[in-house]
Amino acid sequence: xxxxxxxxxxxxxxxxxxxxxxxxxxxxxxxxxxxxxxxxxxxxxxxxxxxxxxxxxxxxxxxxxxxxxxxxxxxxxxxxxxxxxxxxxxxxxxxxxxxxxxxxxxxxxxxxxxxxxxxxxxxxxxxxxxxxxxxxxxxxxxxxxxxxxxxxxxxxxxxxxxxxxxxxxxxxxxxxxxxxxxxxxxxxxxxxxxxxxxxxxxxxxxxxxxxxxxxxxxxxxxxxxxxxxxxxxxxxxxxxxxxxxxxxxxxxxxxxxxxxxxxxxxxxxxxxxxxxxxxxxxxxxxxxxxxxxxxxxxxxxxxxxxxxxxxxxxxxxxxxxxxxxxxxxxxxxxxxxx
Amino acid sequence: xxxxxxxxxxxxxxxxxxxxxxxxxxxxxxxxxxxxxxxxxxxxxxxxxxxxxxxxxxxxxxxxxxxxxxxxxxxxxxxxxxxxxxxxxxxxxxxxxxxxxxxxxxxxxxxxxxxxxxxxxxxxxxxxxxxxxxxxxxxxxxxxxxxxxxxxxxxxxxxxxxxxxxxxxxxxxxxxxxxxxxxxxxxxxxxxxxxxxxxxxxxxxxxxxxxxxxxxxxxxxxxxxxxxxxxxxxxxxxxxxxxxxxxxxxxxxxxxxxxxxxxxxxxxxxxxxxxxxxxxxxxxxxxxxxxxx
Numbered sequence: 001x002x003x004x005x006x007x008x009x010x011x012x013x014x015x016x017x018x019x020x021x022x023x024x025x026x027x028x029x030x031x032x033x034x035x036x037x038x039x040x041x042x043x044x045x046x047x048x049x050x051x052x053x054x055x056x057x058x059x060x061x062x063x064x065x066x067x068x069x070x071x072x073x074x075x076x077x078x079x080x081x082x083x084x085x086x087x088x089x090x091x092x093x094x095x096x097x098x099x100x101x102x103x104x105x106x107x108x109x110x111x112x113x114x115x116x117x118x119x120x121x122x123x124x125x126x127x128x129x130x131x132x133x134x135x136x137x138x139x140x141x142x143x144x145x146x147x148x149x150x151x152x153x154x155x156x157x158x159x160x161x162x163x164x165x166x167x168x169x170x171x172x173x174x175x176x177x178x179x180x181x182x183x184x185x186x187x188x189x190x191x192x193x194x195x196x197x198x199x200x201x202x203x204x205x206x207x208x209x210x211x212x213x214x215x216x217x218x219x220x221x222x223x224x225x226x227x228x229x230x231x232x233x234x235x236x237x238x239x240x241x242x243x244x245x246x247x248x249x250x251x252x253x254x255x256x257x258x259x260x261x262x263x264x265x266x267x268x269x270x271x272x273x274x275x276x277x278x279x280x281x282x283x284x285x286x287x288x289x290x291x292x293x294x295x296x297x298x299x300x301x302x303x304x305x306x307x308x309x310x311x312x313x314x315x316x317x318x319x320x321x322x323x324x325x326x327x328x329x330x331x332x333x334x335x336x337x338x
Numbered sequence: 339x340x341x342x343x344x345x346x347x348x349x350x351x352x353x354x355x356x357x358x359x360x361x362x363x364x365x366x367x368x369x370x371x372x373x374x375x376x377x378x379x380x381x382x383x384x385x386x387x388x389x390x391x392x393x394x395x396x397x398x399x400x401x402x403x404x405x406x407x408x409x410x411x412x413x414x415x416x417x418x419x420x421x422x423x424x425x426x427x428x429x430x431x432x433x434x435x436x437x438x439x440x441x442x443x444x445x446x447x448x449x450x451x452x453x454x455x456x457x458x459x460x461x462x463x464x465x466x467x468x469x470x471x472x473x474x475x476x477x478x479x480x481x482x483x484x485x486x487x488x489x490x491x492x493x494x495x496x497x498x499x500x501x502x503x504x505x506x507x508x509x510x511x512x513x514x515x516x517x518x519x520x521x522x523x524x525x526x527x528x529x530x531x532x533x534x535x536x537x538x539x540x541x542x543x544x545x546x547x548x549x550x551x552x553x554x555x556x557x558x559x560x561x562x563x564x565x566x567x568x569x570x571x572x573x574x575x576x577x578x579x580x581x582x583x584x585x586x587x588x589x590x591x592x593x594x595x596x597x598x599x600x601x602x603x604x605x606x607x608x609x610x611x612x613x614x615x616x617x618x619x620x621x622x623x624x625x626x627x628x629x630x631x
Contacts, residue, residue, distance in 0.1 A: 005494030006450070006487065010409050028522065038584050040522060044529035045580035049573055051530075052537040055372065056569055057365045059561040070569075077573070089530050096510060097376060097531065099441075099502045102494065104405055174483050176412055177490075179457035207566025208573060216574060 001069070001157055001197075002094070003109055005102030009168035009177040012160060017107030023115055024088065030081040039082075046078055046086030051093060058200050066197055068204035069113055069153075072121025072146035076209070077219055083118035108160055112153045121149030135213045138220065139206050146205035147198045151190060154197070158182075158189030240303045361561055362549045369542035373535060382503045387431035389504035393608040394513035400615040401501045407619040408493040414482070416626040417489035423618075424496030431504050438503075442495050450491040454484035507531055516602045533579065537572060544568055 008016075031039050053070035075083035088110045094100040101109045128141035162182030165175035178185065212219050259269045284290070284305065289298035383390060389397055408420050428438040457463060458480030459471075465479035505513075515524045548564070556564070 004450070004491055005405055005498055006409065006491035008409075010406070013409070028520070032522075038580075040525050040529060041580040041583040041587065042577075043526045045533055045576040045583070047526065047530035048533035048537050049576040051534045052541055052572060053569055055365075055369055055538065055541065056565055057361060057368070058565050059361050059558040073573075077577075085526070089526055090534075092527065093531055093534065095498070096505075097379065097502060097507065098372070099495070099499050102405075103402060103498045103501065104409055104494065170412070172479065174463070174479050175457075176483075176486065179454065179462060179483055179487060184462070203562060204566055204569060207563065208570045211567055211570035212573070215570070219577070 001109075001112060001154060001193075002091075002101035003105040003112075003157060003160070005104050007102070007164075007178045008105055008108055008160060009164055010104075011167055012164065012177075013102075013104045013108055015107075016111050016160070017104070020088075020107040020110045020115070023084065023111075027081040027084045031085060034079065034082075042078070043082060043085050043089065046074055046082060047089035047093070050074055050087045050090040053204075054090075056204075058204060066200040068146075068201045069117060069150060070201075070204065071113055071117035072125065072142070072149045072201070073205045073208055075118035075122035076125055076142060076205075077212075080118040080122040083122070084114050087114035087118065108157075112156050112160075116153040116156050117149045120152045121145045124148055135210070138213060139210045142209040143202040143206035147202040150201045151193045151198050154189040154193035155186055158186035161185040161189070236307065240300070240307060360549060362545045362552075366542050366545035366549060369538050369545065373538050373542070376535060379503055380506055382433060383506040383509070385432040387433070387504065389427060389431040389500060391607065392611055393602055393604050394505060394509040395516055395602060396604065396608045396612055397505060398501060398510065398513050400612060401497045403615060403619050405494045405497040407622055408490055408497065410623055411490065411493075411626045412486065413626050413629045414485050414489050416622060416629060417486065417493050420493040420622065421489060421496060424493060424500065427500055428496075428503075431500070433503055438496070438499065442492055442499055450488050451484075454487045457487075458484040512602060529583070533576075536579075537576065540575065541568070541572060544571075 031043065050070055053073070054067050056067060058066055058068065069087075071083055071087045074086055078086065091101060091109050091114060092106060095103055095106055095109075122145070125141050125145035128144060129138050133141065159182065161178040161180060162185035164178040165181050168176040170176065180188070209220065263269045284302045287299055287302040287306075288295065289301040389401075392400075404420070404423075408417065411417050411420065424442075425435050425439065429435050458476045459473075460467060460475045460477050460480070461473065463477050463480035463483055465477035467475040468478045468481065469476035511524055511528050514527070515521070
């Protein structure tokens, strides 16, 4: 997943290099507050571990091996902000000492591996494991979280590659940097990690969490979640504002063709496809807003509507689950004795 | 112990007769290679050469400027000129041009060539067909795009490798410190690099110990469980070492603040090189735009 120099155009790497700096500043402040003077040795050793975990070859099948990134694991142990700095330091050393990953692409690599993986992995782990998890639940949660996190990072890298032909091309349309469009780059990166590297990551994270549960359970103790997920609202808002970038992508995402596009590709429309294709008429087809002339604004409105619906549904389900949990936790004296 | 030079590393034990290397042996070899690479880089960076003689800040910023210039160039001919420049700079810095080219191509060139070639097919880049291969026919526009990508990646990787090969780690830290990077970040980078070497040696020895103690290679599942157990061990060792290092820092009077005693001074050679590099980059971009018109 290490992006070398030359794959990303200056419009992309400059933005990502600039974006990582405030994240590092915030992370440094957060870490200083929690780790105090111990931050230097702990972060340095975290970085060294992050580097070394990538050197462990994990046997897969047929004599082949893969390696894990380990960022979710480090986030579970040190917290996501400390993991962000540790993995960033490891990536900078990889680029400047070993020539692995580009110098201009340091921002992109850090966003993908030092921000997306630790934060997605850590918060998903917290969500799945709950406050007092059993050993099995803790292990499975860590595995699922690390799998989802690395696939998310791969999708981000695929997105960064995929937008290159749209934002940097010659007058004749020839791509100047990474040549594959979103429809090829994102599925390729996602599939590769869903089928191979994601499993290696999940296996390593589960194995290490299982080993630590037995030998050093204190390392896995849940941190108090003060101001839970408040930063997520800011991130969600930023993501919504970025959605008009989707308008840049030309064509349809791989595998999401309508009947006309399907016919153009394979020469005919499968019967079932034709029959079921028009069954449901979407209110906002293709993320557009009916009656809205500007495609980018329409895309933005569709994103806001989608997020409101998803958040409302999640809130509703969460409220029901919380009520059920409260009902279960009735104090013993209020339970009528027989 | 952190090895100071290549001869501090014991030669790897000979492999078993018959069959290929076990996964433990392969891992130990790749870890030895990684440590050797760091030490070799330090040896090259200590040679008297053009880039080695420059102020670390000037060298870092000028090579970064060249890498950015390579990303701004759109024509193959100018990119090939930049690739040639990397070879000339390597030769002027007492680096074997052959070793340099081999390293750049093995780490970046071949991979990007394999990735770029499929993009030259008619499926990805429509255009006039120059190599008819049915549905995988190569188009002129596709081949031009692939050649541009390969030349750009090789040029940029070349400038990045020049940073890696001609800059001692301590010089890089001095440069970062002089460029007003927070002391905490510089101290963390310095400590992390040392600990990486220590942990790499530990992991290498773990693999060699397994290789020398076991008679059969084990199934993939057994080896996977063994690897995760060792990763857990290295994690515990890392956290324990962090505690020990912190205690050592406290006992020496560390109060949380990091001070730098770095004093770098630029000489006439550094000013001349800075001007030449900036002028060359501007000329390269100008020529590229003229050629592209």
